[in-house]
Amino acid sequence: MWKKIFGKKHNEEVAGVEAGDIKVEPVAETVEAVQVVEAVEDARDIEVAGAAATVEKPSNVTEKKSIFAKALQKTKGVFGNIFVRVDEELYDDLEEMLVVSDVGMMATDRIVSQLKMRVKAKGISETNDVKNELVDVITEVLGEPPSDEFDKKIILVVGVNGVGKTTTIGKLAQMYKNQGKSVMLAAGDTFRAAATEQLTIWANKVDVPIVKQGEGADSSAVIFDAIGSTKAKGTDVLICDTAGRLHNKKNLMDELEKIARVINREYSEATLEVLLVLDATVGQNALIQAKAFAEVTRVDSIVLTKLDGTAKGGIVIAIKAEQDIPVKYVGIGEKIDDIMIFDPRAFAEGLIM
Ligand SMILES: Nc1nc2c(ncn2[C@@H]2O[C@H](COP(=O)(O)OP(=O)(O)O)[C@@H](O)[C@H]2O)c(=O)[nH]1
Numbered sequence: 001m002w003k004k005i006f007g008k009k010h011n012e013e014v015a016g017v018e019a020g021d022i023k024v025e026p027v028a029e030t031v032e033a034v035q036v037v038e039a040v041e042d043a044r045d046i047e048v049a050g051a052a053a054t055v056e057k058p059s060n061v062t063e064k065k066s067i068f069a070k071a072l073q074k075t076k077g078v079f080g081n082i083f084v085r086v087d088e089e090l091y092d093d094l095e096e097m098l099v100v101s102d103v104g105m106m107a108t109d110r111i112v113s114q115l116k117m118r119v120k121a122k123g124i125s126e127t128n129d130v131k132n133e134l135v136d137v138i139t140e141v142l143g144e145p146p147s148d149e150f151d152k153k154i155i156l157v158v159g160v161n162g163v164g165k166t167t168t169i170g171k172l173a174q175m176y177k178n179q180g181k182s183v184m185l186a187a188g189d190t191f192r193a194a195a196t197e198q199l200t201i202w203a204n205k206v207d208v209p210i211v212k213q214g215e216g217a218d219s220s221a222v223i224f225d226a227i228g229s230t231k232a233k234g235t236d237v238l239i240c241d242t243a244g245r246l247h248n249k250k251n252l253m254d255e256l257e258k259i260a261r262v263i264n265r266e267y268s269e270a271t272l273e274v275l276l277v278l279d280a281t282v283g284q285n286a287l288i289q290a291k292a293f294a295e296v297t298r299v300d301s302i303v304l305t306k307l308d309g310t311a312k313g314g315i316v317i318a319i320k321a322e323q324d325i326p327v328k329y330v331g332i333g334e335k336i337d338d339i340m341i342f343d344p345r346a347f348a349e350g351l352i353m
Pocket residue numbers: 159160161162163164165166167168198305306307308309330331332333334338
C-alpha cells in the first residue's frame with residue numbers, strides 16, 4: 001500500500017495514516033509505486049538531529065499582536081462590531097463572520113460551541129469577557145507552533161505556482177542569516193528558467209550561495225549538487241525550491257520521490273523540514289491545496305503568504321482544524337523582512353480584539 005513520500009508526516013497521529021486514504025492518479029500501480037514505497041522506507045531513517053538553534057522570536061507579544069492586527073485589518077473589517085450583547089444573536093453573528101473569514105464550518109462549529117459552553121460555565125455577561133474567551137478558544141484550536149531546533153537542516157519548499165515559494169525562500173534565508181547561520185539555496189524549480197533567475201536575485205540580495213543548473217534539469221540532481229556543496233562548506237541551512245505542478249500529480253510525486261531518495265541517501269544526518277506554502281488570498285482553495293499536497297508528500301508545516309492582502313486570514317484556523325498541519329510562518333508583504341513566526345495567541349488577538 002502507498003505511504004506518503006518522505007515517510008513521517010508533520011506529527012505522529014497522522015503519520016500512521018495508511019495509503020488507503022491517499023488518492024493518487026491511476027499511474028500508481030507499478031514501478032513508481034514500488035519506488036515511492038522504497039523511498040518512504042528509506043526516508044523513515046532520516047534522523048532528527050536534535051540540537052541548539054532556535055528561531056528568535058521577532059518581538060514581544062504586544063508588538064506581534066499589532067503587526068497581526070495590521071495584517072488582518074481586512075479580516076477585522078469583516079468582523080465589525082458584533083459584540084454588542086451576550087445573546088444568541090451574538091453567536092449567530094459570530095458563526096457567520098467566522099465562516100465568511102474562511103474559518104470553515106468544522107472549526108467554526110468547534111469554536112462557537114466551545115465558546116458558548118465556557119461563557120455559560122463561567123457565567124460571563126460582559127462582551128469584553130466573551131472576546132477574551134474567544135481569543136483563548138481560537139488560540140487553543142491553533143495549537144502550539146512547531147519549534148525550530150536543528151544542527152544541520154534541509155528545507156524543502158513546496159506549493160503551487162504563484163503562492164510565494166521563491167519569495168519565502170529569500171525571506172527565510174535572510175531570517176536564518178540574521179540568526180548567524182550559514183545558508184545555501186538550491187534552485188530546484190527547474191521547470192521554468194525564470195524560476196532560477198528569480199531565486200538567484202534573492203540569493204544575491206541576501207548574499208548567500210545558490211546551486212543551480214539549466215532549465216529543464218532534473219530537480220533532484222540540483223538538490224544532489226547542493227547537498228554536496230552544503231556538506232563541503234559545512235552550511236547550516238540548505239533551502240530548496242521546487243516546481244509546483246500539482247495539476248499533474250504523477251509528475252509532482254515522481255519529482256518529490258526522487259528528491260526524497262537523494263536527501264535520504266546523501267544527507268540523512270540533517271533535519272528535513274517540508275514547508276508547504278499557501279496563499280491566504282485564495283481562501284478555501286488553500287485548504288484544498290493543503291489536502292492535495294498532504295496526499296502526495298509529507299508536510300511538516302505551512303507558510304501562509306499574502307496575509308497582508310486578504311480579508312480571509314481565518315483560513316489559518318481551518319487548515320489547523322481540518323488538516324492538523326501547523327502554521328509556522330506567515331508572509332505579510334513582498335519585502336525581505338515581511339515574514340513572521342506564527343504566534344497563535346497574537347494572531348487570535350489580532351483577529352478578534
Ligand atoms: N503581498 C504579498 N505578496 C507576496 C507575498 N509573498 C509573495 N508575494 C508575491 O507573490 C508573487 C509570487 O511569488 P513567488 O515567490 O514568485 O511564488 P512561487 O511561484 O510560489 O515561487 C510575487 O509577486 C511575490 O512578490 C506576501 O507575503 N505578501
